[in-house]
Amino acid sequence: MKIAQLETFVLGTPWRDLTYVRLRTDDGLVGVGETRMLGHTRALLGYLAEAGDNHVLGSDPFDIESLVGRMKRGDYGRAGEIVMSGIACVEMACWDIVGKALGQPVWRLLGGAVRDRIKAYANGWYTVERTPEEFHAAARRVVERGYQALKFDPFGPGWAELEPAERRRSISLVEAVRDAVGPDVEILVEMHGRFSPHEAIRISAAVAEFEPSWVEEPVPPENLRALAKAAAGIALPVATGERIHDRIEYRELFDLGAADIIQPDIGHLGGIAETRKLAATAETHYILVAPHNVGGPVLTAANLHLAATTPNFKIQEHFNDFADEEVKLAAPGCPPVVDGYFALPTAPGLGVELDIDFIRDRPSQGAHFDLYQEGWELRGTRPARGPAAAGRTP
Numbered sequence: 001m002k003i004a005q006l007e008t009f010v011l012g013t014p015w016r017d018l019t020y021v022r023l024r025t026d027d028g029l030v031g032v033g034e035t036r037m038l039g040h041t042r043a044l045l046g047y048l049a050e051a052g053d054n055h056v057l058g059s060d061p062f063d064i065e066s067l068v069g070r071m072k073r074g075d076y077g078r079a080g081e082i083v084m085s086g087i088a089c090v091e092m093a094c095w096d097i098v099g100k101a102l103g104q105p106v107w108r109l110l111g112g113a114v115r116d117r118i119k120a121y122a123n124g125w126y127t128v129e130r131t132p133e134e135f136h137a138a139a140r141r142v143v144e145r146g147y148q149a150l151k152f153d154p155f156g157p158g159w160a161e162l163e164p165a166e167r168r169r170s171i172s173l174v175e176a177v178r179d180a181v182g183p184d185v186e187i188l189v190e191m192h193g194r195f196s197p198h199e200a201i202r203i204s205a206a207v208a209e210f211e212p213s214w215v216e217e218p219v220p221p222e223n224l225r226a227l228a229k230a231a232a233g234i235a236l237p238v239a240t241g242e243r244i245h246d247r248i249e250y251r252e253l254f255d256l257g258a259a260d261i262i263q264p265d266i267g268h269l270g271g272i273a274e275t276r277k278l279a280a281t282a283e284t285h286y287i288l289v290a291p292h293n294v295g296g297p298v299l300t301a302a303n304l305h306l307a308a309t310t311p312n313f314k315i316q317e318h319f320n321d322f323a324d325e326e327v328k329l330a331a332p333g334c335p336p337v338v339d340g341y342f343a344l345p346t347a348p349g350l351g352v353e354l355d356i357d358f359i360r361d362r363p364s365q366g367a368h369f370d371l372y373q374e375g376w377e378l379r380g381t382r383p384a385r386g387p388a389a390a391g392r393t394p
Contacts, residue, residue: 003056003061005022009022011358013327014367016038020032032354033271035085035295047082047083051083055071061094071090072087097349105349110309114309119314120318121317122321122322123151123323124319125150130169130377135180139152142181146340151190152188153190154174183211188239191215192216195219213237218230227258231258231259239290244269245269247277250278267295279312286312298334329355
């Protein structure tokens with residue numbers, strides 16, 4: 001069996017582009033993969049066009065380790081976010097093909113399940129004005145839908161250090177969410193890598209009374225010693241990792257004891273097996289894994305197969321019940337969240353199939369996500385500007 005064709009498709013929303021890869025073998029099996037790029041979709045498509053000719057076409061989809069190794073090292077340069085994301089799409093699609101060829105869901109091929117359901121947390125629900133009343137009402141809608149955990153960023157476009165009034169406003173939003181959901185629902189506070197260590201420590205101390213299950217990415221991701229400094233002064237669990245794109249780069253984080261929970265993104269870390277290897281290393285440091293996921297149904301399905309087999313898994317991020325809910329129709333088959341949990345996929349492979357017509361009807365809108373723009377939390381609710389308004393596609 002050989003890979004005979006590599007195709008790419010992009011589904012656009014106002015604030016994210018979802019890139020899909022479809023591989024077809026010479027005997028007719030089809031596998032799919034997905035990632036979500038931030039502002040680099042056309043660069044990803046360019047890389048995949050070259051990598052298809054250089055590495056993918058003619059490969060046996062069962063030889064996943066060999067193919068990933070060639071894609072990661074065979075071009076000599078260091079593999080950054082674009083390369084690792086391209087590898088991830090191809091790798092997922094190979095696992096999908098292998099599962100279909102063997103008639104088994106991917107989680108069985110990874111060693112079998114260690115849990116019979118997968119806890120989810122909601123993201124994308126707080127596209128409302130930054131007032132306690134609006135956050136309270138939005139959080140109530142999340143728990144009414146059955147979720148037992150939710151994440152949010154209360155900090156607006158803040159950077160480095162907040163003014164006192166803005167700090168109090170942000171803390172009031174955390175208080176409002178805790179009041180809305182009660183004591184037994186997990187709340188997760190996202191900082192998006194904004195703050196200096198001292199400010200992250202100060203804010204974390206202020207929200208500690210509301211018992212968040214973690215504070216996420218308290219400082220920018222480039223300086224792990226700064227993260228370690230922040231973590232040493234934060235009494236709450238610290239989560240990070242969505243912007244680390246090679247499992248080897250986690251070594252320093254583990255050595256520094258800089259986080260309690262890591263958040264690798266399968267779609268940016270090279271795929272399912274690379275993330276599984278990272279999770280195994282984290283397990284030796286007693287660190288939990290809560291994968292980052294801003295993708296659509298294919299990437300979500302891949303995360304479920306990983307979660308099913310990972311002993312130190314904590315919880316799975318999920319946007320698509322509250323942000324661009326229709327994207328779930330791009331690849332039907334992914335289990336829904338029921339009472340806060342995903343069921344295990346049961347179909348062979350990843351368990352989803354692309355609806356190409358649905359995707360083609362929703363081309364890229366030139367999505368751009370700027371965290372430091374006033375009103376960013378209202379993403380997708382305002383008209384596009386500039387070239388995006390004209391419907392430019394990658």
